Amino acid sequence: MLRLGVVLILLFGLLMNKAYADDMPAEQKLALAYLDAYSKNEFSKVEQYYSRESIFEDKTAKRKYKGRYRIINFLKRARSGILESRFQIDHMFNSGSLVVVIGSQYYRGPGEQFGKPGKIIELAIPGVTTLTLDMTENQVKEHIDLLDYQTMTDQLLTQ
Amino acid sequence: MLRLGVVLILLFGLLMNKAYADDMPAEQKLALAYLDAYSKNEFSKVEQYYSRESIFEDKTAKRKYKGRYRIINFLKRARSGILESRFQIDHMFNSGSLVVVIGSQYYRGPGEQFGKPGKIIELAIPGVTTLTLDMTENQVKEHIDLLDYQTMTDQLLTQ
Numbered sequence: 001m002l003r004l005g006v007v008l009i010l011l012f013g014l015l016m017n018k019a020y021a022d023d024m025p026a027e028q029k030l031a032l033a034y035l036d037a038y039s040k041n042e043f044s045k046v047e048q049y050y051s052r053e054s055i056f057e058d059k060t061a062k063r064k065y066k067g068r069y070r071i072i073n074f075l076k077r078a079r080s081g082i083l084e085s086r087f088q089i090d091h092m093f094n095s096g097s098l099v100v101v102i103g104s105q106y107y108r109g110p111g112e113q114f115g116k117p118g119k120i121i122e123l124a125i126p127g128v129t130t131l132t133l134d135m136t137e138n139q140v141k142e143h144i145d146l147l148d149y150q151t152m153t154d155q156l157l158t159q
Numbered sequence: 160m161l162r163l164g165v166v167l168i169l170l171f172g173l174l175m176n177k178a179y180a181d182d183m184p185a186e187q188k189l190a191l192a193y194l195d196a197y198s199k200n201e202f203s204k205v206e207q208y209y210s211r212e213s214i215f216e217d218k219t220a221k222r223k224y225k226g227r228y229r230i231i232n233f234l235k236r237a238r239s240g241i242l243e244s245r246f247q248i249d250h251m252f253n254s255g256s257l258v259v260v261i262g263s264q265y266y267r268g269p270g271e272q273f274g275k276p277g278k279i280i281e282l283a284i285p286g287v288t289t290l291t292l293d294m295t296e297n298q299v300k301e302h303i304d305l306l307d308y309q310t311m312t313d314q315l316l317t318q
Contacts, residue, residue, distance in 0.1 A: 093219075093285070093308075094309075100219075100287060126250055126252070146257075147250035149203065149254065150252055150253075151252065
């Protein structure tokens with residue numbers, strides 16, 4: 001009887017998860033698929049989300065790249081040597097094709113480019129990513145990051 | 160002895176708070192002062208933060224106003240009848256004069272403009288506010304909101 005109860009609860013959980021995923025707007029699903037490839041450095045997948053007109057901008061670092069080729073080049077440079085990276089999403093919402101993702105970007109890798117040579121460092125940088133999507137082409141027209149680099153600097157101090 | 164300990168802890172707490180406030184970048188202090196007046200509907204204070212060139216935009220509602228006069232007019236209309244409003248800040252950071260505020264905007268007021276006539280409704284809308292400041296004039300050049308209206312709609316369903 002107890003076992004049946006557990007099975008029913010698991011089944012219910014699965015169904016609810018499915019319902020939740022089905023409820024998710026198509027825009028948020030596309031954003032998740034893109035951010036998954038993006039955070040795992042799967043560049044051959046990521047580049048399919050960009051066109052020649054796509055914009056990638058970090059407003060807090062005053063960096064801006066236009067076009068698939070330049071964006072991928074930048075990402076490859078920025079991520080070289082990284083051992084682990086992921087995107088922790090705290091909250092996501094959208095208004096049409098504008099998707100807002102609040103969360104943290106997590107990195108583990110060599111400290112060279114952060115002034116910590118010979119050390120493996122860990123960073124969890126809070127921030128906001130806004131994506132403007134092209135829902136016909138399943139692409140990202142604009143990726144804008146706002147990142148809390150002060151928190152990053154504080155984290156580096158103790159490593 | 161115990162009492163002295165408590166006093167010392169309290170004193171330490173006060174000093175730490177002061178240190179924290181002193182540590183806060185001037186940009187974040189200005190943002191807080193502005194958002195305080197903004198959320199309390201102190202329009203005579205709020206309007207001093209805008210110039211004729213200021214932009215107020217809600218990207219998720221596709222609304223945009225330019226100039227002190229138009230912005231204040233919009234705010235007065237939007238807030239009319241509101242009984243209580245405040246801004247709960249979960250995280251704030253800045254990069255120079257660009258300040259990012261992650262949090263929720265809380266409202267309590269008549270439900271008329273939300274399709275709930277005769278009812279008092281309560282809303283806590285999660286979102287991100289980015290402010291571009293003019294630190295010489297102590298003004299807000301650009302106020303951009305990204306608000307989770309789906310969560311708002313969900314909250315209205317049960318009221």
